[in-house]
Amino acid sequence: MRLLLIDHIKTAVHSLKTTRTRTLLTTLGIAIGVASVTIILSLSHGITSVIDRQVRANDNNLAVVRPGTDSTTSFASPIMQQSFATSTLSENDITDIENLSHASRVAPLMLLNGSMSADTTTLKNRSIVATTPDFSSTSNLEVREGQFIDAVTNMNTAVVGPQLSVDLFGTEESIGKIFSIRGERFTVIGILKRANQPFNYNNVDLDTSAIISLESGKKFHNGTAQIQQINLRADNQKNLEKLVASAEKKLVKNHDGEKDFTILTGEQITRPTSNVFTTIAIVMTIIAAISLLVGGIGIMNIMLVGVAERTREIGLRKAVGASNAALINQFLIESLIISMLGGLLGYVAGYAIAFTISAFLTFSPAFTWQIAAIAFGISIVVGTLFGLYPAIRAARKDAIESLRQYR
Amino acid sequence: MPKHQISSPVIELHDLIKRYGIGDAENHALSGVDLTIEQGEFIAIMGPSGCGKTTLLNILGLLDQPSGGEYILDGTSVGSLSRTRQAHIRSQQIGIIFQSFNLIHRMNVLENVALPLTYKGVSHTKRLKMASEILKTFHLSEREYYMPWQLSGGQMQRVAIARALVNQPSIILADEPTGNLDSKSSHIIMEELSDLHKRGNTIVMVTHNPDLTTYASRVIHMLDGQIASDTKTPIVTEKKHEKVSLDSKRAKVSKKTTKKGRRK
Numbered sequence: 001m002r003l004l005l006i007d008h009i010k011t012a013v014h015s016l017k018t019t020r021t022r023t024l025l026t027t028l029g030i031a032i033g034v035a036s037v038t039i040i041l042s043l044s045h046g047i048t049s050v051i052d053r054q055v056r057a058n059d060n061n062l063a064v065v066r067p068g069t070d071s072t073t074s075f076a077s078p079i080m081q082q083s084f085a086t087s088t089l090s091e092n093d094i095t096d097i098e099n100l101s102h103a104s105r106v107a108p109l110m111l112l113n114g115s116m117s118a119d120t121t122t123l124k125n126r127s128i129v130a131t132t133p134d135f136s137s138t139s140n141l142e143v144r145e146g147q148f149i150d151a152v153t154n155m156n157t158a159v160v161g162p163q164l165s166v167d168l169f170g171t172e173e174s175i176g177k178i179f180s181i182r183g184e185r186f187t188v189i190g191i192l193k194r195a196n197q198p199f200n201y202n203n204v205d206l207d208t209s210a211i212i213s214l215e216s217g218k219k220f221h222n223g224t225a226q227i228q229q230i231n232l233r234a235d236n237q238k239n240l241e242k243l244v245a246s247a248e249k250k251l252v253k254n255h256d257g258e259k260d261f262t263i264l265t266g267e268q269i270t271r272p273t274s275n276v277f278t279t280i281a282i283v284m285t286i287i288a289a290i291s292l293l294v295g296g297i298g299i300m301n302i303m304l305v306g307v308a309e310r311t312r313e314i315g316l317r318k319a320v321g322a323s324n325a326a327l328i329n330q331f332l333i334e335s336l337i338i339s340m341l342g343g344l345l346g347y348v349a350g351y352a353i354a355f356t357i358s359a360f361l362t363f364s365p366a367f368t369w370q371i372a373a374i375a376f377g378i379s380i381v382v383g384t385l386f387g388l389y390p391a392i393r394a395a396r397k398d399a400i401e402s403l404r405q406y407r
Numbered sequence: 408m409p410k411h412q413i414s415s416p417v418i419e420l421h422d423l424i425k426r427y428g429i430g431d432a433e434n435h436a437l438s439g440v441d442l443t444i445e446q447g448e449f450i451a452i453m454g455p456s457g458c459g460k461t462t463l464l465n466i467l468g469l470l471d472q473p474s475g476g477e478y479i480l481d482g483t484s485v486g487s488l489s490r491t492r493q494a495h496i497r498s499q500q501i502g503i504i505f506q507s508f509n510l511i512h513r514m515n516v517l518e519n520v521a522l523p524l525t526y527k528g529v530s531h532t533k534r535l536k537m538a539s540e541i542l543k544t545f546h547l548s549e550r551e552y553y554m555p556w557q558l559s560g561g562q563m564q565r566v567a568i569a570r571a572l573v574n575q576p577s578i579i580l581a582d583e584p585t586g587n588l589d590s591k592s593s594h595i596i597m598e599e600l601s602d603l604h605k606r607g608n609t610i611v612m613v614t615h616n617p618d619l620t621t622y623a624s625r626v627i628h629m630l631d632g633q634i635a636s637d638t639k640t641p642i643v644t645e646k647k648h649e650k651v652s653l654d655s656k657r658a659k660v661s662k663k664t665t666k667k668g669r670r671k
Binding site: 004005006010014015018312313315316317318319321322323324325326343399402403 | 414464468470471490491495498499501503505507509513514522523525526527528531570574596599
């Protein structure tokens with residue numbers, strides 16, 4: 001039986017070589033599908049490992065509270081819930097969490113959008129982060145120049161990201177300069193160090209945002225806080241679990257017994273949360289699924305053509321003693337070779353494209369054995385699924401009829 | 408007296424029936440064939456078109472299933488075995504020669520001859536070695552790496568005979584082996600078959616051509632799905648047939664030498 005397997009592979013390679021052009025064209029369908037899968041997976045793993053590094057940066061004692069029960073955005077819900085629903089987290093929650101034992105740092109995150117203008121420039125739709133002074137330590141922010149917002153600083157002061165500073169004033173040296181957010185005047189008191197982390201668990205690129213105090217943020221929102229996220233750090237890693245448990249208890253009590261929030265720790269935080277990214281991932285998944293389907297149909301089609309062309313050969317093989325199983329194996333191996341060739345091509349091409357895309361991003365695609373296994377697995381499944389019918393058809397052919405057929 | 412002593416029968420058919428169609432359209436291709444074929448016989452089956460001779464050959468080759476009756480090959484009843492078992496028997500005990508040769512065009516001569524051994528489970532190297540040996544007996548050694556389309560009709564059929572023989576079958580079935588060949592090639596093929604017969608092989612041949620029955624040791628006439636006559640003929644002497652050298656190259660060489668001799 002083992003000998004026969006090697007024979008089947010040799011026969012398949014031989015017959016595929018004689019129809020080289022159409023074999024290669026057929027592999028393309030699978031290649032595109034597998035390439036899409038590889039791109040999605042390698043980039044999403046890349047992004048995850050970037051966020052993972054941020055989370056682990058400080059003792060791994062970080063927890064994140066987000067409104068809504070399903071805060072891990074799946075491919076099925078591309079738009080984050082908090083972008084249109086009113087957040088269920090309130091200022092009371094923050095003070096309650098601050099008072100819990102083991103809570104060392106607590107910072108709310110209120111994300112706003114608005115236009116900003118300096119002397120000559122006006123920028124539309126920039127992100128504004130309204131938060132408390134603890135934000136700098138929960139997210140390990142470094143201030144390059146000046147200071148972070150603190151309890152004693154004036155309400156109309158802001159810390160700006162380096163890129164925002166360049167966009168607004170044409171320079172990174174903008175301490176003391178005045179600009180306006182949504183018509184309110186703010187003075188720059190600090191400039192952040194460039195982080196180059198557009199993808200992070202705060203869902204905002206701090207390089208291009210302005211950070212203002214929570215009080216100022218509330219002013220833009222009819223005086224109420226709209227909190228998208230609470231970052232909280234335990235006094236040490238061992239106590240994180242206790243802290244999360246007690247915070248959950250407290251918040252459920254605050255929210256009339258309703259658990260309308262989620263507390264994430266460790267790896268859960270690292271799931272990609274960017275809207276853009278999830279949208280791209282959905283589109284790519286659809287492309288992958290369609291091209292795998294079309295590619296599979298292509299394989300089936302070309303295999304059926306091959307079976308029809310080789311009817312006499314099939315008849316002869318039967319006459320000299322090939323069993324039905326031997327013929328099924330022979331044609332199945334042929335379609336598997338096509339699909340695995342496509343898988344290999346797609347895997348290589350997928351990484352080539354992923355690296356090209358990542359040249360425009362701030363992270364590189366990840367290499368893991370899981371991605372290779374998935375790409376490989378998909379090709380095997382497609383090859384078997386779509387090769388089975390032609391193979392069975394070949395084996396079911398009547399030997400006498402086949403031999404009589406004019407070639 | 409035949410060269411080979413008659414021993415146990417290779418094939419026994421008891422009341423073999425083959426029906427096609429159902430109801431009004433029912434048609435008996437074979438209606439009760441009883442036949443015993445002994446080891447070492449060379450049987451020619453004759454008869455008009457549609458008398459059932461090809462159907463009989465297909466059933467003997469296990470390519471077709473009988474509708475009734477019993478088929479015993481080498482002492483075992485095979486008519487009702489599973490398809491996989493039948494495929495196994497085909498690869499072990501039966502060699503088939505077709506009118507249209509049926510060589511696989513993608514493969515060279517050697518690989519074509521070695522093909523039946525694949526399904527017998529013989530390793531690749533050993534397979535090619537065995538095929539090469541059998542081709543030697545057909546004087547086709549220097550054609551081993553030719554592709555089938557580079558050969559003449561007669562050579563193709565000789566390759567096909569080599570292929571039928573490579574798995575050392577207990578019976579060789581030939582369906583109009585010379586039907587696609589000119590008379591000269593036909594005689595070469597018939598010489599080969601009669602040579603095989605002399606070496607002790609059992610051959611069943613279906614033919615339209617009465618001339619070819621002279622090679623056979625037994626001639627069966629069929630009519631309307633039944634055996635009409637069954638006559639044993641004495642082995643013909645080789646003188647009866649026009650002698651044609653099997654090795655065309657050797658023939659050329661001998662011509663050349665004679666020419667040279669004349670020049671001297």
